Amino acid sequence: MHRALALIAILALAAQPALAQGKTKTAPADEAIGVLETCEAFATGDVLALDDAVAAGWDAYDNEGESPYVRSYDATIDLHGLGWVEMFALVETYPDRVLGYCRIDAAETRGNAQGVIEAIAALDRYDGEVQEADTGTYASLTGTGSTETMLLTHWDDIGFVVQLTIISPRAQSGE
Secondary structure (H helix, E strand, O other): OHHHHHHHHHHHHHHHHHHHHOOOOOOHHHHHHHHHHHHHHHHOOOOOHHHHHHHOOOEEEEEEEEEOOEEEEEEEEEEOOOEEEEEEEEEEEOOOEEEEEEEEEEOOOOOOHHHHHHHHHOOOOEEEEEEEEOOEEEEEEEEOOOOEEEEEEEEEOOOEEEEEEEEEEOOOOOO
């Protein structure tokens, strides 16, 4: 009986760290796509982007704008597969269009650089090219949708970077 209880206790202690995590570990490529999706939400001017980022675990906040036509955001998150990630997003509103910009930086990266960049480049919503160099993996992509979307991303000796620009038509009041 004591041996059975000891075995149950040992198994419970061995399982406890996995249970305490609450979720499984995510691959760096999946995390990078998730980071890109957060960046896309901000760059499109999605009014729920900030709330969604916070709900996903980002420490995100709205910066005080310099005018009613400019909004900017900062956010950070520590991801197991990528490391410490910092984001800056800017949304500028013009009479007939909206320009959204988002930059992601992860300086002390973990994971497979080539796999991460190739996973982003393989997304159906982007077309472009990927280049391998001695210093890293680089991609220059454009969106395949109705908005004008431009994405530069790389993973090199410095870290992982996403630079996203989206220019979209401005929704007019009453539409």
